[in-house]
Amino acid sequence: MRTSSLLHAGIVCAVLVSAVRAELICYEGFGYAPIHNINGLSGSGDFGFISPWSYPTGNNRVTVAGPGLAYANPPGFASTLITNANRIMRTNLGFGAPTRDIDVAPFPHLVDENGNLGRAGTTNWFAVLFRAESGLAGQGFSVILGNSQDNASPDKQHNLAMGRIVTSTNVWHFNQHGRATGYSSAVIVPGETMLLVAKLLFGPDGGTSDAAYLWVNPVLTNEPSEASADASMTALNDIYYRRILMYGPNVAAVTGSVDEIRVGEEWQDVVPTSATIKPDPPVNTAPADGAVGEPVTPTFSASAFSNSGAPWDTHSESQFSVTSLDGASWAVTTGAVTSIIVPAGALRGSTRYTWRVRYKGTNSMDWSAWSAATRFETAHSGDPVLVCYDGAAYDVTNISIHGYDGGTSWAGPWERVGTVGYWTTVRIESPGLYHQFTAPVEYLAATNHRFYLNKESVDFSAVPIDVRLSRLTRKAGTDGAAHLLTAGNMYGKAGTTNWFSFLARYEEGDTACKIGVDLNAAYSGNEPFLFFMGKPAGADSWGLQAPGGLMTASGVNAVDGSTALLVTRLVHGAGGATAHLWVNPVSRTEPQDAAATVLGDIPGFEFRYLGIVASAAGLAPSAGIDEVRFGDRWEAVMPAGEAPPEPVGTPTNEAPAHGAVNVPVAAVVTASGFNGAGAGDVHTASEFRFRSLDNIEVSVYTSGLTSITVPPGVLNASTRYFWKVRYKGVINANWSEYSSETSFDTVHGSAGLIAYDSAEYPATTGGIMGRAGGWGWAGGWVWTWFGSGESYETRVNVSGPGLAYGDPE
Numbered sequence: 001m002r003t004s005s006l007l008h009a010g011i012v013c014a015v016l017v018s019a020v021r022a023e024l025i026c027y028e029g030f031g032y033a034p035i036h037n038i039n040g041l042s043g044s045g046d047f048g049f050i051s052p053w054s055y056p057t058g059n060n061r062v063t064v065a066g067p068g069l070a071y072a073n074p075p076g077f078a079s080t081l082i083t084n085a086n087r088i089m090r091t092n093l094g095f096g097a098p099t100r101d102i103d104v105a106p107f108p109h110l111v112d113e114n115g116n117l118g119r120a121g122t123t124n125w126f127a128v129l130f131r132a133e134s135g136l137a138g139q140g141f142s143v144i145l146g147n148s149q150d151n152a153s154p155d156k157q158h159n160l161a162m163g164r165i166v167t168s169t170n171v172w173h174f175n176q177h178g179r180a181t182g183y184s185s186a187v188i189v190p191g192e193t194m195l196l197v198a199k200l201l202f203g204p205d206g207g208t209s210d211a212a213y214l215w216v217n218p219v220l221t222n223e224p225s226e227a228s229a230d231a232s233m234t235a236l237n238d239i240y241y242r243r244i245l246m247y248g249p250n251v252a253a254v255t256g257s258v259d260e261i262r263v264g265e266e267w268q269d270v271v272p273t274s275a276t277i278k279p280d281p282p283v284n285t286a287p288a289d290g291a292v293g294e295p296v297t298p299t300f301s302a303s304a305f306s307n308s309g310a311p312w313d314t315h316s317e318s319q320f321s322v323t324s325l326d327g328a329s330w331a332v333t334t335g336a337v338t339s340i341i342v343p344a345g346a347l348r349g350s351t352r353y354t355w356r357v358r359y360k361g362t363n364s365m366d367w368s369a370w371s372a373a374t375r376f377e378t379a380h381s382g383d384p385v386l387v388c389y390d391g392a393a394y395d396v397t398n399i400s401i402h403g404y405d406g407g408t409s410w411a412g413p414w415e416r417v418g419t420v421g422y423w424t425t426v427r428i429e430s431p432g433l434y435h436q437f438t439a440p441v442e443y444l445a446a447t448n449h450r451f452y453l454n455k456e457s458v459d460f461s462a463v464p465i466d467v468r469l470s471r472l473t474r475k476a477g478t479d480g481a482a483h484l485l486t487a488g489n490m491y492g493k494a495g496t497t498n499w500f501s502f503l504a505r506y507e508e509g510d511t512a513c514k515i516g517v518d519l520n521a522a523y524s525g526n527e528p529f530l531f532f533m534g535k536p537a538g539a540d541s542w543g544l545q546a547p548g549g550l551m552t553a554s555g556v557n558a559v560d561g562s563t564a565l566l567v568t569r570l571v572h573g574a575g576g577a578t579a580h581l582w583v584n585p586v587s588r589t590e591p592q593d594a595a596a597t598v599l600g601d602i603p604g605f606e607f608r609y610l611g612i613v614a615s616a617a618g619l620a621p622s623a624g625i626d627e628v629r630f631g632d633r634w635e636a637v638m639p640a641g642e643a644p645p646e647p648v649g650t651p652t653n654e655a656p657a658h659g660a661v662n663v664p665v666a667a668v669v670t671a672s673g674f675n676g677a678g679a680g681d682v683h684t685a686s687e688f689r690f691r692s693l694d695n696i697e698v699s700v701y702t703s704g705l706t707s708i709t710v711p712p713g714v715l716n717a718s719t720r721y722f723w724k725v726r727y728k729g730v731i732n733a734n735w736s737e738y739s740s741e742t743s744f745d746t747v748h749g750s751a752g753l754i755a756y757d758s759a760e761y762p763a764t765t766g767g768i769m770g771r772a773g774g775w776g777w778a779g780g781w782v783w784t785w786f787g788s789g790e791s792y793e794t795r796v797n798v799s800g801p802g803l804a805y806g807d808p809e
Contacts, residue, residue: 029084118240140248182231445641509621649675717749
């Protein structure tokens with residue numbers, strides 16, 4: 001029983017239903033993967049249900065099969081019904097009925113007081129694709145709007161069924177049980193897909209005033225008139241429902257397929273077509289494309305909703321999406337609006353964004369295409385900005401940190417550099433580097449680990465080798481720093497200032513090396529730079545360097561093993577740049593220019609990449625770099641931090657004496673006692689590290705020992721070794737610094753072959769550069785470059801058979 005008014009406490013209260021737009025109520029396109037039982041299925045493109053399909057006894061009786069059914073307009077009409085992937089095949093259902101409950105909550109204007117669809121004065125549309133796979137042989141075959149298929153239930157008298165219900169006829173029709181049947185003239189032909197569409201008109205309650213109209217294979221372009229219906233029924237019992245049911249066939253020999261079940265408020269809801277499914281893409285109207293100085297809570301506005309293929313469609317939803325230059329994104333789905341104010345916290349100041357929007361209509365199963373994205377830039381607040389930072393806060397590792405993406409505000413991870421024959425490598429080591437200010441006593445904010453650059457790398461076959469270059473590079477982010485960017489999204493804009501700070505330390509190796517941070521426009525291999533901060537090659541103090549032989553040195557020793565804090569200001573002018581370098585500033589207060597080392601007349605350049613590098617003409621040195629910062633103010637790159645944890649004391653080598661000779665290969669090496677990181681610290685581990693003159697390194701790890709007998713297989717006879725040791729305790733989880741290396745020569749062994757290579761390599765035509773077979777060599781084969789008018793490389797190849805020699809007979 002339906003009512004259009006409510007009676008409460010003796011007062012009649014009119015139910016006011018506001019004007020609403022047409023909507024698709026529910027949809028089932030059977031987009032599931034093929035399966036032998038529909039029971040429990042939901043999702044895969046369906047819409048408008050509160051439960052999955054229920055048919056627990058239906059194994060192999062109601063199956064999902066492919067392909068789905070399809071329907072197109074007759075010739076001369078371009079539209080095609082929108083369909084999903086698969087279909088339902090039904091056979092031998094017995095008296096059970098697969099059911100699924102409709103979600104009626106979004107449609108209070110369509111629902112009666114009992115929670116059923118069918119409110120007096122409203123209209124519903126109902127569409128289904130059918131195909132009899134065989135002759136129906138007296139079997140029913142239908143889809144039903146109702147609540148029950150139980151003959152004992154009074155609800156059955158109010159169902160509306162569509163398909164083949166009356167088994168004595170072989171035409172498509174619809175039916176209200178026990179009341180009326182409307183027959184079309186369309187004969188049921190096995191293998192022929194048919195679209196059946198019904199219009200349900202709900203009249204006043206309590207009588208026989210409902211009506212229904214049926215069209216079989218209608219033209220999809222426009223809503224048909226009731227007069228053109230292929231069948232009709234009037235004077236029906238009240239039709240009400242909140243469930244879809246499927247009935248028959250009931251014998252195994254008969255099969256029928258069903259697809260694309262739709263219930264809606266208007267014709268367009270239940271027959272969406274290729275011509276009308278998507279609204280027109282909107283157009284961004286504000287902010288203007290390329291706008292600058294926008295607030296961080298901008299108003300996004302776009303054109304009005306339209307659907308040129310379905311003018312009756314109305315706006316139901318919008319999706320707004322905004323993405324920064326670095327890829328940070330924010331999105332929101334709203335109701336039918338064309339303008340929103342972005343909430344606080346979603347966007348960042350001084351950032352370049354693009355935004356777009358798309359719409360959905362009440363008759364649209366798909367979203368429109370996105371609007372063409374437009375650009376805008378948010379205003380800079382004027383506060384100091386840290387553009388990007390990495391303090392090496394990764395776990396200690398013996399492998400390269402290529403691909404690591406810690407730190408903040410970068411546009412990508414660390415990238416290794418491919419050179420001739422090998423990948424460059426940078427590792428993580430402990431402890432980190434620190435800097436203490438003295439006026440007043442403060443500390444630069446720092447982590448416990450450092451970037452460790454040295455000669456150890458791998459070739460392109462992952463074979464360990466020693467190399468001359470240790471370098472990784474990383475792309476700086478731009479979000480929050482748009483005020484520093486050129487039109488091409490690069491740093492180096494005329495009139496802007498860049499600040500850089502980092503900690504650096506030479507540890508061992510070639511003192512003519514290069515150690516520091518470089519700036520480049522793009523990812524590059526080998527060792528390029530547009531600007532360099534650190535220790536230039538050949539110099540013995542910290543300085544600055546630019547292409548073309550431009551270099552300046554600070555006079556602060558860069559190869560004495562002490563940690564240095566380097567702070568650089570780079571001012572970009574219209575035709576070039578000027579740089580100031582402060583080494584080991586005593587205060588976090590910005591110092592005077594007079595205290596700086598200056599490099600002027602730098603050719604103008606733009607950059608996006610920062611690299612960390614250690615290189616030499618021979619083998620790369622061991623060096624630490626830490627706390628890499630890039631910002632727009634002194635304050636941004638000089639944050640205060642906690643005092644570093646007290647370190648474990650650095651041990652001292654005691655025996656063998658430095659330069660000792662004839663040391664046995666089972667040498668006893670001894671270092672100073674453990675000096676812990678505070679009272680009560682306990683020595684827990686030691687690492688004794690041995691390096692031959694050929695730079696072959698081996699570590700021996702022990703418990704808390706200060707003296708060991710070197711185990712067999714570590715040292716060779718007749719070899720010069722350099723050794724060092726470090727300790728670990730309980731209070732501070734980091735290792736101490738290594739002791740200063742000392743050397744010794746092992747005892748002379750028996751006569752033997754020093755080096756050997758038998759050319760046991762695969763045959764080559766491109767040279768054997770980098771091959772490192774045989775044994776006893778300090779490195780792989782290398783080529784030589786010559787230049788006299790033209791440059792060329794020497795090349796030696798491998799071919800077979802090998803050469804042989806025997807004693808004369």
